[in-house]
Amino acid sequence: MRILVTGGAGFIGSHLIDRLMEQKHDVLCLDNFFTGNKDNILKWIGNPYFELIRHDITEPIRLEVDQIYHLACPASPVHYQYNPVKTIKTNVMGTLNMLGLAKRVKARFLLASTSEVYGDPDVHPQTEEYRGNVNCIGPRSCYDEGKRVAETLAFDYYHQNNVDIRVARIFNTFGPRMLENDGRVVSNFIVQAIRGIPLTVYGDGSQTRSFCYVSDLVEGLIRLMNGDYIGPVNLGNPGEYTILELATKIQQMINPDAEIQYKPLPQDDPKQRQPDITKAKKYLDWEPTVHLNDGLKLTIEDFRSRVILESK
Ligand code: NAD
Ligand code: UDP
Ligand code: UDP
Secondary structure (H helix, E strand, O other), X not given: OEEEEEOOOOHHHHHHHHHHHHOOOEEEEEEOOOOOOHXXXXXXXXXXXXXXEEOOOOOOOOOOOOEEEEOOOOOOHHHHOOOHHHHHXXXXXXXXXXXXXXXXXXXXXXXXXXXXHHEOOOOOOEOOOOOOEOOOXXXXXXXXXXXXXXXXXXXXXXXXXXXXXXXXXXXXXXXXXXXXXXXXXXXXXXXXXXXXXXXEEEOOOOOEXXXXXXXXXXXXXXXXXXXXXXXXXXEOOOOEEEHHHHHHHHHHHHOOOOOEEEEOOOOOOOOOOOEOOHHHHHHHOXXXXXXXXXXXXHHHHHHHHHHHHHHO
């Protein structure tokens, strides 16, 4: 099959491309390299079944493909808040363009949505029926509301134009290839511990997150794309940890002498987050298999090679 991955040079996109290439598909990677990196897809450059397209999805583009994994959008708060208007354009105009493309070529379209559509949730764990608690004018809204509109667009193209959609609500995912300056919690703590500088815990660290290893997530995306269930479906690891627990865990794994430094909690930071994955189990026969400790080990190895390489 000919498969387009938008945001393919990014963290999740590049792992997805690895799997699709191994499955012998023809893969088009589209990216504007805002947070993506050519190193992530370097090993496929020159392969006749791989094509790299530098393009910004807020502009229309005509391509001929059978499936579209639509991942293009910065995912870390630091990056999506850098230019919030651009983040909204990417989510709204970018998703509109990709749906227009899917409609024209009759491609199946999978949207990488997010647990952020639930905002700062007052239902716990979050089921797909929960409609969320999102501040529409806060610093996270360009992303949260952007993704909510992206879901709306996907379902409207489905109802109005019969576009064959799939919607995944992805919960916090981590793994090798996250950028050192990504700003998300797992990469921050690992880089800080390796460098021997204090681990920055925002607030008192009692807020919770549930961390899914990237290979599990990619498996979920591929199952969703190729199954009959359109979603929205939560994809994440239900193992829930406080941020302080995570800091302590990473501290113990890398550098027990590293200090923990408390910093102010960002505005609208969700207090708790845990996916209810009943639907993913039922409709996709999917559940995560990699334990947090094992995923962290693999991620730490990857960061060690990169961080040490740089300091040489
Ligand atoms: P990432 O920042 O590593 O990847 C995003 C990619 O999209 C980058 O390569 C970036 O350059 C590209 N991009 C951004 N704006 C673009 C534009 N206008 N045109 C073309 N390319 C553009 O992030 P990620 O963690 O790999 O996330 C991928 C997707 O999964 C995103 O849509 C994100 O919202 C979603 N998601 C991720 C997580 C997570 O924990 N990683 C959680 C929920 C949802
Ligand atoms: N679009 C695109 N590539 C295509 C087809 C459409 O980028 O191959 C864009 C198109 O430019 C438009 C958007 O997708 O901005 C929505 O397309 P649609 O056909 O649904 O709407 P219309 O063009 O009729 O407004
Ligand atoms: N966080 C933290 N220290 C950091 C980065 C993040 O304590 O250096 C916290 C952040 O406040 C949030 C949680 O970790 O409560 C997850 O943050 P991340 O940016 O990784 O993802 P998101 O908030 O989008 O789930």
